[in-house]
Amino acid sequence: MSYRLTPLRIGAILAALIAVVPLVAVLVTAAGQPGDTLTAETFWRYTRTSVALVLLVGGGTACLGGIAAWLVALHDFPGRRLFSWALVLPMAAPAFVVAYGYASLFDVAGPIRTAWRTAFGWDPPLEMRSLWGAALVMTLAFYPYVYLTLRAALISQSSSLAEAARTLGLNQRQTFMRVILPLARPALAAGMALAAMETLADYGATSYLTVQTLTTGVVRAWSVFYSAAEAARLALPLLATAAVLLWIERAGRPATSETGQARWRELPRIRLKGGWGWAATLYCLILIGLGLILPLGWLASLGWRADNELPRLIEAGRNVLIVGAVAAAFTGGLATLVALGTRQGRFLPRLLSLGYATPGAVMAIGLLAPAGIIWRAFPSTVSSFLMAITLLILAYASRLMAAALEPIDAGLQRVGRSVSAAARTLGETEAGVARRVELPIASGALFTAVLLVFIDVLKELPATMILRPFGFDTLAVMADYYAKDERLGEAAWPSILIVLIAIPAVIWLTRRVSHSRPGDRT
Amino acid sequence: QPQATETASSQADCVPSTGGALNLYTARHYASDEAIYAAFTCATGIAVHKIEFRAPELLARLQAEGASSPADVVVIQDAGAMGEAANEGFLVPFEDATIDARVPEQWRDPQGRWFGIARRARIVAYDTQRVRPEEVDDYADLASPRFRGKVCVQTSDAVYNLTLMSALIDRWGSQRALEWARGIVANMARQPQGSDSDQIRAVAAGQCEVAITNHYYFLRMAESDDAADRAVTEHVALAFPQINGQGSHFNLSGAGLAAHAPNRENAIRFLEFLTGPQAQGIFATETNEFPTTTEATMPEDVAAYSHHAADPLPLPAYAEHRAEAQRIFEQAGWR
Amino acid sequence: MTATIEVSGATRAYGDKRAVDYVDLTLEAGRITCLLGPSGCGKSTLLRLIAGLEPLDEGRVLANGQDITHLPPEQRDMGLVFQDYALFPHLRVDDNVGFGLGSLPTVERRARVADLLGRIRLGERGRAFPGELSGGEQQRVALVRALARRPHTVLLDEPFSGLDSHLKSEVREATLAILRETDAAVLVVTHDAEEAMQMADDLALMIDGRILQRGTPQACYLDPVSLEAARLLGEAQVISAEVSAGVAQTVFGSVPAPGHPDGGAQVMLRPNALVPGPGVEADVSEARFVGQAWRATLTVGEVSTQARLAHQPGSRLSVSLDPAAARVLA
Amino acid sequence: MTATIEVSGATRAYGDKRAVDYVDLTLEAGRITCLLGPSGCGKSTLLRLIAGLEPLDEGRVLANGQDITHLPPEQRDMGLVFQDYALFPHLRVDDNVGFGLGSLPTVERRARVADLLGRIRLGERGRAFPGELSGGEQQRVALVRALARRPHTVLLDEPFSGLDSHLKSEVREATLAILRETDAAVLVVTHDAEEAMQMADDLALMIDGRILQRGTPQACYLDPVSLEAARLLGEAQVISAEVSAGVAQTVFGSVPAPGHPDGGAQVMLRPNALVPGPGVEADVSEARFVGQAWRATLTVGEVSTQARLAHQPGSRLSVSLDPAAARVLA
């Protein structure tokens, strides 16, 4: 096809600009005047903590999520079908919500340690506001990433390699260790990279659990020293790490099937008998219990006793539903343009994905700068509700573009090159082919993208906080305020609402993952 | 036209909402404030449009908006951040006799750019069974060997700790402030963590004997519907330590007129309203804060503490020493 | 060790569908058996049953008379080559070949791998990853990997179907040569008739889960038990005939039909069944060069058939029927 | 409308690799040209260049003398059939076929789709989705979809390679019949020699991005320009020879070599080049039945070659060389 700037490509470039502008703004800000900032010693302490936390969460998610994926994909036990999607549910709970639950449940004056002291006369060392506690909380919140990617890799692994190993004299266990696991390793790494990125970018959970990471440093530089430039500079190592992690994640994506004509066949599932089967069931139950039911249940019990500003909650819920839906559709549309326009080059999508892995505080800096230019240029629009919502939606789009781009890109890849070419030779233009053939075929992926963005908007905090118009709350903002005001009971309400809204979306997403593999039979 | 969560009540005796509107940027987010906005709208017919930020974000947004900012009034519950807003030029001085009359000079910016609307004491919660109140009548006591392993505190970047440290730097000089911080670090029962309520609970749970906290969290727990919260306060009491014998450290919620306020008249009416007896009363009742005006009525539990003297720190000092305060904390190893 | 593998009454159903339906099959040491059948007829399933990768619903598998029906695959001492080669992508070529040799001392293992790679002329590529090899090279590596443990039986599932037609015959020759050197019992699954006939000592024709016919390639080709079997092995035309007194009469000539009842019958013609010569006058309606030969469509009256003859379309010629390339079907 | 498509000097490189390297090709209305070559030689790329799906680095494409090199594919009026059929999975069969007929009035469009589906005997299946059809049915739908707009040129990229060998010849016949009814210029890309020879009016042999030879199938088969070209079209053996005075002398006999310089040369033998008869005594070292014929390995002195002969291994026979099936290579 010709190299000319087709309308599709111009659209892609514009869409990409929206996502790139905040990143550029961060870089420009980082080049600004140096101000007061952290001492080098503090910086290194934060770095050490960040590294330790990432390692712990990476390892923890690999273990918990890995075992879950291994059980569900390769074994049969009571409840397996239910768990195959239920294990993803904790993804609906924002990490900061899980942190609220655990911090308060395991507080020195909380129910567990109090009961323990009463019973045994000494205080158990179960401190959630610590590196270990944060690692536990984030592991529970992020293990679904590993679970999802590894499970997808395992169920799409054709059995022929494992069978080859069997006929070469390896038993089941040896086959898993020497063939199945090594083959799934890239997927495991990809899942861990996602969890690590989330860990690095997180501020809500870490700050609530008093773990001081590089992101803490970014926030401190900004909120204590009022230096956006220093904050942006401190964010650079985070961005660099995110870039590396993204690269790992991309590299870990399974290549298109190399098996060709051979009939695809799933790995055989081992039936776990008796006690082993129930042990597996128990493991999955515990994981879901710890990741979702325990923290949410505890918050609910707090919320039950607390007051709630029901009208405000309802309005915040309505706001986030509407804005989330619009932002999701809009972001999906932009990502579609980008995906359609950049199918030759892989560089742009990678760059755009960086926004996703950028800590919220940094992104807020990056968003304010371009917003400021608009505000100063069109003063009359600053207090306009529509303008503010438009900016907010643009901000969501740039922050969450990667989340949408990922599935859409994958969906469009699946529309064979020849199908698009066939449509061209049948008289359709490039844009016509996109409209009549490619998008309808990739519609499932489009919907997935829209849902992913929607879930992320539900949890989004920094961009909402800083760009929203007058009188506009979202559930995440309300939860954050209540928590900051030390009213966890009240914070429970919006938190639980977020989860309740996200759960159906998460269920749908999970089901889709299991239906997109070759020769699906579940 | 901006939409808003107008909390205007439909009471019959309210002025009809024809008084235009007012744009408020606030870092406060309490039920008390909602009640005040409602009362203001009812009394004046002016609608209150608000955005709630966290302080640094509020400043950043003002910065980004520059002269285009729609903000009329800025309210922040930290004197340090309020001073910063004033220093950055986000606020303009204005003359208002009513406010000057109601708010003592001590709680007003010397350049007239902002003033205090409510006060919160940063003081000490102690275990009544193990600590006598005289043992904590000076902030310096907290750093003494008496409390080795017995002190609970928040992290250093908690704004109230930063302003407390700013006050100590101003009063004691950097060197002594640093030594004090080192003493606290040596006395810590655990790494700094959790919120003020968590500090109070830790005292009740016996993890520490004394904790630095704002006063109203204690009052909130004491009057809570939750029996567990009330139980926490049974063996815990508040002590009001002194700085140089001159009084305890109070932080201020401040309010000021935004530099480019489009609704200046309404803004000034609102600022006046905040210092009026009704608003001041609501702060005291709903949030258990101390009023900055003299004529406000307070509920009993707040009134019981209102006699404690405040350290007469000049307002600009709150913002002035902020960066140094963070440095000292870092030097002392207070995370 | 050499072995005779006997499969008897092997049955395997998926849901209602009997993928393998009461099959008997014997593999002899040192002989190559080809299992030929259309896609989906159950060839792979049968092979998997023998390898122990799939459980039997009914029937038994014996190795040298010993029942191995319930032995797991790793204890059966059989080598398997998959259609997609199934090389371990994360291991280098030499580690792939040596994968099943964990029990050997390192020195010996290295030596055996080197020897095997040498035999397939890949001695230099031991440190490459499978992805860096061409399709033909991968196939050869998969073959020697299966042979490395010196299995008594080697099973190959469409081992050449992944290859370019260009490469196919070359790789096939090389594979045959290596297989002939071992004394293993060999089963090759394929749906390519020419391939089956070129490789097989014994041929088994499979359709719909059943084995239709067994025998040498030549016997199967010329004496198919049914039209289906005939078509599996190559072009076959059918014309109708009248049998009387053990002779079937067609428009082109007669074919011996000993033992057939009198009445209507079908005669299967191989493409070389019609030869120029005194006989019937036929019209040539189309002629095409199909490599090595021409194919002409001949018509006599209402009956049309094709033959390997070079003649101008529109012309007429006299043909006779060679009974050796024609068979009356039951 | 009919058209003559002329490609001249077409070149397309990916990085360093010239996938299509200065190719000239002409497609004539009403004639089927087959492009035959091994995998990766650039066949698909050439086809995509003609269709406008890929930009040319150099060279031109003319349709009836008009330069269409820079026309986007949708304006070229060419129909394309892909190896994987590329049916739109989200559209029903009739919507697939009618996809490119948006400009026709609904009634006319319906009629044309119905007519096309009728011609491929799928009139009843119009409301099915492509996924519900068998491979052969899908192939036919892809074909009529490409024909629906009555393009002046039809390009088919390995149109039968996705089919079972069983189905292949049947679908091929049907496709040929439909293509012959149109008056389009047809290009069929394939790597199957037999297929190419059965379909082609004109054959083009491609290797490594270049066209080696053009001509009728028979001419290409018997008079290949090189061993490579010979091998593309079928089995070929090479033996060495000595040329003197325009005759090449081999151990099996002599072959005319007009115009060849004296000295050593290579002679290419087709499998039917050696026929029993008075000539040289040869040893039969191996014999195999390969369907329709036997293949024997014959040895004379040091020289070994294969021939289509039925003889017992170990026996001896006398063979002569048929010069019509042998060529001296340049």
Ligand SMILES: Nc1ncnc2c1ncn2[C@@H]1O[C@H](COP(=O)(O)OP(=O)(O)OP(=O)(O)O)[C@@H](O)[C@H]1O
């Ligand atoms: N795991 C399975 N579950 C259900 N049906 C199966 C399974 N494996 C095979 N089948 C069915 O059993 C039949 C035989 O399959 P098999 O793979 O043995 O055929 P095949 O002869 O090897 O075909 P091909 O030449 O296409 O490889 C097919 O109809 C197939 O769909």
Ligand SMILES: Nc1ncnc2c1ncn2[C@@H]1O[C@H](COP(=O)(O)OP(=O)(O)OP(=O)(O)O)[C@@H](O)[C@H]1O
């Ligand atoms: N988009 C591309 N980028 C880089 N190289 C390409 C691209 N398309 C084709 N090639 C290369 O160009 C060469 C010719 O490819 P092409 O697809 O035309 O071959 P082909 O003859 O159709 O092969 P096959 O029979 O396997 O379809 C191959 O080496 C291929 O790897």
Ligand SMILES: [Mg+2]
């Ligand atoms: Mg098979």
Ligand SMILES: [Mg+2]
């Ligand atoms: Mg191709």
